Amino acid sequence: MTVSVENFVKVIYKQSQLSKADTRLSTIAGILNISNAAATDMARKLASRQLVNYTKYKPLTLADKGKELALKVLRKHRLWETFLYKTLNLSLHQIHIEAEQLEHLTSDYLANQIDHYLGSPLTDPHGDPIPAFNGQIETDQSHTQLSNAKAANHYTVARLSGSERDFFEFCTSNGLMIGSTLWVEKQISSPKMTEIKTNKKKILLHEDFTKLIFVKPAN
Amino acid sequence: MTVSVENFVKVIYKQSQLSKADTRLSTIAGILNISNAAATDMARKLASRQLVNYTKYKPLTLADKGKELALKVLRKHRLWETFLYKTLNLSLHQIHIEAEQLEHLTSDYLANQIDHYLGSPLTDPHGDPIPAFNGQIETDQSHTQLSNAKAANHYTVARLSGSERDFFEFCTSNGLMIGSTLWVEKQISSPKMTEIKTNKKKILLHEDFTKLIFVKPAN
DNA sequence: TATTTTATTTAAGCTTACTTAAATTCATTA
DNA sequence: TAATGAATTTAAGTAAGCTTAAATAAAATA
Structure with missing residues (x-):
């Protein structure tokens, strides 16, 4: 291929x-x-x-064969991201850039070795699910975009699905990491924005970003 | 490129x-x-x-530009080999196979990160020198092919320069690893073969292999 | 040196993955 | 429903990286 x-x-x-x-x-x-x-x-x-x-x-x-191939590529991409993040400490943005290339020249064997080394993780550092060798992939339906979250509720960050450097740098410097919790202050409709509170800080986020941040209700 | x-x-x-x-x-x-x-x-x-x-x-x-490019590719190849060997424990043969692909889609940035992680090694697991970022490369003239080694002398294995699985498996299972010492019993001229002694074992090696094994005088 | 063999080049053609420009179909809306 | 505009397809062409077959140059040999 x-x-x-x-x-x-x-x-x-x-x-x-x-x-x-x-x-x-x-x-x-x-x-x-x-x-x-x-x-x-x-x-x-x-x-x-x-x-x-x-x-x-x-x-x-x-078609079935195409979906299978797509999942294989996605598996390699996300395994590389996780591997580079853990071993080399590259940034959330950088791992994406590098994995985008490496995914194409990685043997199934190497992918499995990386998977094994990492202990078969279910998600990559962005929170995206890693397809299994057989193509199985978790699709957590409880995730919603921050743009759709309900005001006056606690949420946990589950996925940062952007790919631009600016997005990741903003998230990192504002404590929006996988697993961190936040409070949705209110949703503003025009222009679509969301006001949230994290660690005492209040932040007003534009839809461009809240669409890329997936959250789930905090327990 | x-x-x-x-x-x-x-x-x-x-x-x-x-x-x-x-x-x-x-x-x-x-x-x-x-x-x-x-x-x-x-x-x-x-x-x-x-x-x-x-x-x-x-x-x-x-030409100069071509040599520069070749050294860059070689650098990436050998850094990958070293990295995969250390982190994932792949075999001497397998690291070559994978690096052969990865070398082409690796950014200079990633290569430098790997280099830094490894502590800027001078050689890869086969004993081949790793070109520096600026293209500098060590060429140890004291290495000779085992086929040219002098009988009745101690040597240290410095490089295993094959690429076939059989070669590496033979070396591994006969204790011929980088750094291991051996005694050259005698050189046979026709067919060209070398008799060596390692760890009590006597082995008769054909030129096909002794040309690929580089040694230096043991101190 | 003339001849033969081998290495190299030239020529013609193929596939992949693109491009731009023109033609066609679809969807929308007046 | 007919007209308009946007999306899509068709057509023609390009570059990279190959192939095989034929022509030519270089090297080896008698």
Whole structure:
């Protein structure tokens, strides 16, 4: 499998998992930074290889083999992130950058060795679930975006699903780490913002960030 | 830089370092498992990019930029080998297999982090020198191939420069590891073989292996 | 030195993964 | 429902990295 093919199915998979799933061709092409024409081409080719279900003018979906491949790539990505975080202490942003490359040239054998070394973790340092060797993946339905959290409630940070350096630096410097608790002061509707309290600090967060922060009710 | 380009300059560099340096086009093509025509093509292209010195019908040599690139790739390869050996305990053969892939998708930043984590080692687990960030590389002239060692002398194993599983498994199971000492009993000329003694065991080694085992006089 | 063998190059062609530009289909809305 | 605009597809073309087959140059040998 080439890097292009792996990224293509990976992006479709990730898009299909979002609350607002959008797997239209132009969306996929946009994320991959290729032309729509190139995406059409790839879609047809991968359909002939039974990786993608492709009907002209319809959104793309993954066939079984394509989903399997996407999960394999995602597994390698997240195992690398966890491994680099633990051994080399790279930042949340940096592990993503490096894993984005390494995921494509990692053998199943090496992935399993890393998994074993780490004690088969269920999530990576961003809180994203790590698919098992057989493709099984935990999908905790109790997670909600901070933008949808209810005011006057305690929550625990469960996932930081951004990929930009600014986002991670903001989170790190404001104590928004996996496992930390926060209090939702209030939700503001226009522009969509959320006021929260962490460790005595009050922070006003724009939707751009609250959509990327997943929380679950604190026990 | 693509994988093909990196491998091309890497192979030229490694060939140029051998005692019997052979950088003819067909030799390079053979190692890379591509046709001579493909190698000619690549040589011309890389010459135009100032990576390779190419004169029709002449052996290939590296230009400064090409040597720099080769050393960068080699550095990443050997850092990965050392890292995987230390953290994951992979075998001497396995670290080579994995590093062969990872070397191409590793940022300079990540390589430096690995280097720092390892305490800037001078050699990898096979005894091969690790180029520094600036391209400096140790070339210990006191190493000789076991096939050229003098009979009735003590030596220390300094490098195991093969890449096949069989070779490493043989060395491992016969106590031929970096740093272990051996006594050269005698050299046999036809067929070229070497009789050695390690830890009470006597072993008769064929040139196929003794050419790959580098030793230095034991102190 | 002439001939043969071997190495290298040239030529033509293929696949992957892209591009831009034009044509077509779909969805929306007047 | 007909027109408009956006999304998608088709068409034509490019670069990288290969292939095989034929032509040519270099090296070896008689």
